Structure formats: C-alpha cells, structure tokens
Amino acid sequence: MIEYLTSRDFIILIIKIVVIFGAVMNVVGLLSWVERKVMARVQMRPGPTRVGPFGLLQPLADLLKFLFKEEVIPLQANTLLYIAAPLISLIPAFLTFAVVPFGPSLQVTDLSVGLLFVFALTSLGVYGIAIGGWSSNSKYPLLGAMRSSAQMISYELSLTLSVIGVVLIANTLSLRELVISQNNTWAGFIPRWNIFVQPIAFVVYVVSGVAETNRLPFDLAESEQELVAGWHTEYSSMKFLMFMMAEYANLIAVSSVATILFLGGWNGPMFGPQWLQMVLPIVWFTAKIGLFVFFYVLLRSTIPRFRYDQLMRFGWKVLLPLSLVNIVVTSFVVAIT
Amino acid sequence: MSGVQLLFFFFAAIAVGAAINVLVQKHVLYSALSLIVMLSAVSVLFIFLRADFIAVIQVIVYAGAIMVLFTFVIMLLNLPANEDGVDRLRWLKFIGIPLGLFLLFLIVATLWNVEPLGATRAEMVGSPKAIGTSLFNDYLLPFEATSLLILIALVGAVVFAKKDL
Amino acid sequence: MIPINWYLILGAVLFLVGVLGFFIKRNIIALLLSVEIMLNAVNLTFVAFSSQHGQISGQIFVFFVLVVAAAEAAVGLALVIAMFRNRESLNVDRSNLLKW
Numbered sequence: 001m002i003e004y005l006t007s008r009d010f011i012i013l014i015i016k017i018v019v020i021f022g023a024v025m026n027v028v029g030l031l032s033w034v035e036r037k038v039m040a041r042v043q044m045r046p047g048p049t050r051v052g053p054f055g056l057l058q059p060l061a062d063l064l065k066f067l068f069k070e071e072v073i074p075l076q077a078n079t080l081l082y083i084a085a086p087l088i089s090l091i092p093a094f095l096t097f098a099v100v101p102f103g104p105s106l107q108v109t110d111l112s113v114g115l116l117f118v119f120a121l122t123s124l125g126v127y128g129i130a131i132g133g134w135s136s137n138s139k140y141p142l143l144g145a146m147r148s149s150a151q152m153i154s155y156e157l158s159l160t161l162s163v164i165g166v167v168l169i170a171n172t173l174s175l176r177e178l179v180i181s182q183n184n185t186w187a188g189f190i191p192r193w194n195i196f197v198q199p200i201a202f203v204v205y206v207v208s209g210v211a212e213t214n215r216l217p218f219d220l221a222e223s224e225q226e227l228v229a230g231w232h233t234e235y236s237s238m239k240f241l242m243f244m245m246a247e248y249a250n251l252i253a254v255s256s257v258a259t260i261l262f263l264g265g266w267n268g269p270m271f272g273p274q275w276l277q278m279v280l281p282i283v284w285f286t287a288k289i290g291l292f293v294f295f296y297v298l299l300r301s302t303i304p305r306f307r308y309d310q311l312m313r314f315g316w317k318v319l320l321p322l323s324l325v326n327i328v329v330t331s332f333v334v335a336i337t
Numbered sequence: 338m339s340g341v342q343l344l345f346f347f348f349a350a351i352a353v354g355a356a357i358n359v360l361v362q363k364h365v366l367y368s369a370l371s372l373i374v375m376l377s378a379v380s381v382l383f384i385f386l387r388a389d390f391i392a393v394i395q396v397i398v399y400a401g402a403i404m405v406l407f408t409f410v411i412m413l414l415n416l417p418a419n420e421d422g423v424d425r426l427r428w429l430k431f432i433g434i435p436l437g438l439f440l441l442f443l444i445v446a447t448l449w450n451v452e453p454l455g456a457t458r459a460e461m462v463g464s465p466k467a468i469g470t471s472l473f474n475d476y477l478l479p480f481e482a483t484s485l486l487i488l489i490a491l492v493g494a495v496v497f498a499k500k501d502l
Numbered sequence: 503m504i505p506i507n508w509y510l511i512l513g514a515v516l517f518l519v520g521v522l523g524f525f526i527k528r529n530i531i532a533l534l535l536s537v538e539i540m541l542n543a544v545n546l547t548f549v550a551f552s553s554q555h556g557q558i559s560g561q562i563f564v565f566f567v568l569v570v571a572a573a574e575a576a577v578g579l580a581l582v583i584a585m586f587r588n589r590e591s592l593n594v595d596r597s598n599l600l601k602w
Contacts, residue, residue: 004340081370112464116393123401127373127408134366134412146412153405160397173465345504349512356519356539365531365592372535375516379542382512385504386553391561395545398568403538403575410579411531414586430526437522444514448507463552463561471558472565483569490573497580500587 016108017098024097028248029059035297042301069237074136077234081135086235086242089128092121093249100256101176103266103281114175115167118257119160122212125250126152129214129221132243136234144233147308148214148221154312155211155218158319162204165330166194166261175257179265195262200326202262204319206292209254211315213247216300220308255292256285263288345385352378365416369407376400388463509550516543530585530592534578541571 004010033048033056040047048055073079099114101107111117126149133145167173170181184192195202211218235243259265268284270277306314355375359368376399383392472480516539523536545564552560582592589596 111389112462113389113393116390116397120393120396120401123397123405126401126405130405130408130412131370142412146409149405149409153402342504345508349508352512353515353519356516359532359535359539360519360523360526365529365535368532368535372538375539376542379516379546382509382546383549386509386549388549388553388561388564391545391549391564394565394568398572399538399542403572406575406579407531407535410582414583414592416592433522433525437518437525440521441514441518444518445511448510448514450507463549463558467558468561468565471562475559476562479566483566486573487569490576494576494580497577498583 013108016106020097020102020106020108021094024094024249024252025245027252028245029063031248031252031293032059032062032244034293035300038294038297039301042298063241066237066241071238072236074138074234076137078135078137081131082234083239085128085132085135086239086246087128088131089125089246090242090249092124092128093246093253096121096249096253097256099175100253100260101179101265102285103278106282107176110174110176113173115163115173115178115257115261118175118253119156122156122159123153125246126156128243128246132235138234141233144221151218151221151311151315152212152214154315155208155319158204158315158323159208159212161320161323161327162201162208163261164323165198165201165326168327168330168334169194169197175260175265179260179267182264183267191264191267193262193264193267198262198326198330200322201330202258204323204326205258205261206295208315208319209258210296210299211311213250213254215247215251215296217303217306218311220305220311251293251296252289255289255296258292259285259288341385345382348378348381348385351375352382366408366411369404369411372407373400373404376404386463390463390465390468506550506554510547513543513547513550516540516546528593528595530582530594531579533594534575534582538571538575541567 036058037047037055048058051057051061073082096118098108099111099117101110129145129152130149133141133143133148136142166178170178172178172181182192182194186192190196214221265288266281266285268280270280272280352375355371355378358371359375362368362371376395380392380395380400383389383395520536520538520540520543523539524533527533527536545567548560548564548567552558552564585597586592
C-alpha cells in the first residue's frame with residue numbers, strides 16, 4: 001500500500017482533487033457576486049460597487065463578516081443535530097464534483113455509474129434541510145424544512161427520470177462516456193448535442209434542477225415573506241454560510257450535469273497551438289456552466305414564487321408524466337433505429 | 338494487512354457500530370440517523386464486492402427514499418424521548434443478549450470454514466448492463482410482479498393513513 | 503484480497519444486531535428499523551455470494567429485496583400512523599387488546 005501512496009498516480013490524483021476543490025470553493029464565492037450584480041442590473045440599480053473594482057471583493061467582505069459574527073446556538077435546539085445539519089448539506093454538494101469531467105483528463109474519478117452517483121448525492125442532500133429544520137426546534141424552521149423536503153423528494157423523481165432518455169441514447173451511465181458520445185457533428189456544423197435530440201428532457205431537467213436546489217421560483221421553503229427564512233432561520237454566521245455555500249455548490253453541480261448531459265460537456269471548436277488545445281475544453285465547459293448559472297440567476301430575478309400546492313401539482317402532474325412519456329418515446333425510437 | 342483489508346475493517350466497524358447505535362439510542366430519530374450511516378457503510382462494502390450498481394441503488398432507494406420516509410414520520414409524530422409505562426420485559430433483555438451471542442457463535446462457527454471457490458473466480462462486475470440484461474431476460478416476470486407489488490403498497494399506504502376509513 | 507468468510511461473518515453479526523433490536527426495543531418504529539438492519543445483512547450475504555460464484559442472480563435478488571423492503575416500509579409506516587392516531591403512543595405493549 002505504501003508504494004501506491006507514493007506513486008505518481010496518487011500524487012496526480014491529489015493535485016486534481018485540490019485543484020477542483022479549490023476552483024469550486026472560489027466559484028461559489030464568485031457566484032454570490034454574480035447573483036447580486038445580475039439581480040441588481042435587472043432591477044435597474046448598480047449592485048455592489050464599493051468594495052474593490054466593480055464590487056468584486058464583496059464576497060471576501062461577506063466572508064470576513066461571517067467569520068467575525070457571533071455564533072448563536074439557541075437553547076431549545078438539539079445541539080448535536082443543529083451543528084451537524086450544515087455539514088450534511090454541504091458534503092454531498094461538494095462531493096458531486098468528484099465525478100464531473102472538466103476536461104478530457106481533468107476528472108477525479110470516472111465511475112461506471114457516475115450519473116447515478118450524482119443522483120444518490122442529491123437524495124442525501126435532503127437530510128441536511130430536514131435535520132436543520134427539525135433540530136432548530138421552532139415553528140418556522142420546521143414548516144420550511146418539511147415543505148422543502150417534500151418538494152425535493154418530489155422533484156427528484158422527474159430529475160432522475162428525465163435523464164433516462166439521454167442514457168438510452170448514449171448507452172452508458174459514466175459521465176465521461178456521455179461527453180465523448182457527443183463529439184461529432186451532423187452536416188458538418190451542427191454539434192451532436194443531446195439538447196437537439198431530447199428537448200423535452202432538457203426542459204424537464206432544467207426545471208427540476210431549479211426545484212432541487214430550492215431556488216426561485218421554487219423557494220417556498222425559504223421565502224422571506226412567509227417563513228422568516230425557512231429552515232435556516234435559527235442559524236448564524238459560519239453555519240449559515242455553510243448552508244449558503246451548499247446551495248450555490250448544488251446550483252453549480254446541477255448546471256455542470258446539465259451541460260454534460262445536454263450541451264456536450266467540454267466539446268467545442270478546437271483551434272490554436274498545442275497548449276491552447278489543452279486549456280480550451282475547460283474554457284468551453286466553464287462557459288456553458290456560466291450560461292446555465294446566468295439563466296438561473298435571471299430566473300430568480302424575474303419570476304414570482306410558486307405557491308406550495310401549485311408547486312406540488314406541477315411536479316407530480318406535469319413534470320413526472322412528461323418525463324415518463326419522454327422515456328417511452330425515446331425507447332421506441334431507439335429500438336426501431 | 339494490505340490496504341484493502343484495512344479499509345474493509347474500517348467500513349465494517351462503522352457498519353457494526355452504527356447498527357449497535359440503532360439499538361442503544363433512546364430517541365428513535367437518532368436510531369434512524371444511525372441506520373442511514375449503516376446503510377452508507379454497507380453500500381461501500383458492496384463496492385468492494387464489485388457490485389457498483391447495487392451500491393448506488395442502495396444509497397438512492399434505501400438511504401435516500403425509505404429513510405426519508407422514516408424520518409418524516411418520526412418528525413411528524415414528534416414523541417418525547419422517554420416512553421412512559423413500566424418495562425415489563427426487563428428479564429427478556431438479560432437472557433436475550435447471551436442467547437443472541439450464542440446464536441452468533443453458532444453462525445460464525447458454521448461460516449468460518451467456507452471454502453473460497455478455487456482460483457477460477459469469475460471476473461464479474463455488477464455493471465448496469467449485466468444487471469439489465471439478466472433482469473429483463475431471465476427475471477422479467479418477477480420484475481413485472483414487483484411493479485404490481487409497489488402499486489398494492491401505494492394503495493395500502495394511502496388507505497391506512499387516511500383519517501376516516 | 504478479502505476472503506469471502508469475512509463478508510459472511512459481518513453479515514451474520516449485522517443480522518444478529520437486527521434480531522436483538524427486534525427483541526429489545528419497544529417502539530414500533532425502532533422495530534421496523536431493526537427489520538431493515540436484518541434485510542441489509544441478508545443483502546450483504548447475497549452480494550458476497552454473487553461475487554464469489556461470479557453469477558449476477560445474487561444481485562438481482564438484492565434488487566428484489568430492496569423493492570420489497572421499500573413497499574413494506576411504506577405500508578408499515580402508514581400502519582404506525584394509524585396506530586398512533588388511535589392510542590397516542592408508539593409502545594407495542596399498549597397494543598394488547600387482543601390478549602386474553
């Protein structure tokens with residue numbers, strides 16, 4: 001075992017883990033800046049401008065504020081579960097990036113069931129919210145947590161079923177193979193992306209992704225007008241920061257899985273010298289993720305919130321039958337051709 | 338002791354420790370959360386046995402759906418930790434644990450000498466393709482029967498949980 | 503390489519923990535959790551044997567055990583809710599109206 005721990009493969013693995021983890025941590029901070037700026041511009045106001053150029057150091061200022069705030073643990077809270085809940089929320093969100101291929105050779109591990117691994121982690125993320133709300137031992141968190149958990153497990157179904165069409169076409173569950181299968185083009189210039197072959201699945205996945213990460217228009221669980229702050233009402237400073245980081249990391253994870261499945265991952269026009277060709281896939285991947293993130297932030301700024309019964313009706317009666325119909329039609333087409 | 342064996346002992350210890358924690362805890366929510374830890378540890382052991390599809394399905398279905406159901410019910414029923422009422426069966430615990438250990442001794446003595454099946458251990462991987470091929474060709478009838486079973490369970494759960502039958 | 507006996511013995515230990523839990527606990531939900539522990543131990547044994555013999559049928563059976571466990575948990579919890587509504591307690595010793 002010692003010779004494995006000091007071999008070249010292990011060192012490269014550790015470097016990949018450090019690079020990807022560091023990148024995701026930084027992007028989570030940057031994402032809060034992007035969200036505030038875009039929301040502000042949509043609402044015709046400047047947004048953060050004072051801290052650093054264009055307000056770019058605002059996330060750093062927020063982080064310092066969170067570090068220096070007082071950690072309050074309410075007396076009536078169940079201390080062990082109260083402290084564990086942000087961790088339970090944070091760990092699956094970051095663990096998703098262990099199987100996401102950022103480039104042809106920048107992937108921590110390529111599981112043969114990588115796509116199912118991502119969905120398994122999504123299922124485990126429900127516990128952070130349920131335990132966080134219950135352990136706070138107060139009525140608004142409990143209500144918010146129950147609503148949010150019910151919403152998350154309902155939309156998990158349409159999330160998982162909508163990608164089965166893509167899996168049927170590509171005939172594999174590994175994320176790297178899914179990206180490689182979208183490498184060619186039709187007629188020389190239309191890329192063989194799955195969004196052209198599976199438009200319904202794409203729409204269902206994007207909508208379910210918004211619902212899974214508890215963002216507007218599906219954020220009834222943390223709506224300010226009704227529930228103070230939902231399941232993270234009683235949380236302060238670092239634990240609240242961990243919940244927020246988990247939410248942003250979940251958003252980036254859903255966006256990356258959406259680009260891998262439907263937009264061709266790191267495929268894109270390759271040009272230039274050798275060193276540029278090594279960096280270009282990562283650039284394309286990041287650009288596509290940025291597109292999705294921008295779309296989600298725009299969605300937050302413009303669309304009003306769903307009511308709870310509308311939300312559940314939409315998930316069970318609209319999205320779930322749509323994804324099932326998509327599976328049936330796709331399997332017919334795949335069986336015939 | 339090679340690295341794989343060390344990892345096996347680590348996850349086996351987590352599984353057994355979490356299972357014992359399910360019994361020991363007074364509040365049933367802590368028992369449910371320990372069970373989730375045990376299910377994840379057993380899922381890792383499935384990966385050691387190269388059954389990766391079953392491992393991920395165990396996390397999605399067992400730890401991610403069934404245990405969410407348990408957690409919801411426990412949170413909704415919201416009982417205090419200590420159940421009142423005299424514990425009439427204290428003597429059962431005192432003779433139950435030695436009897437259980439005797440049962441364990443019998444089982445372990447039987448299983449200690451299981452011969453590994455020679456050197457021709459087939460290189461089988463529990464890939465989704467292998468499971469799908471077998472499930473939809475050889476075991477199609479049980480597969481369709483389970484869909485009927487789930488429908489029955491769904492109807493049964495809705496009927497039992499109604500306020501006015 | 504991990505010998506197959508170790509998995510089988512681990513399955514036996516987990517099964518025993520489930521059996522003890524089923525005998526000792528008085529809360530109905532804890533009884534259901536002990537049943538889940540026993541089912542998991544059986545799953546581990548099935549997968550261990552499936553890996554030893556190189557046949558996939560062990561894992562197919564695990565698949566079916568998983569489905570049955572899900573159905574049983576759903577109906578069991580619905581029964582628990584109905585029971586709780588009637589007698590405000592989850593102690594199994596309270597459900598003794600049929601005793602003579």
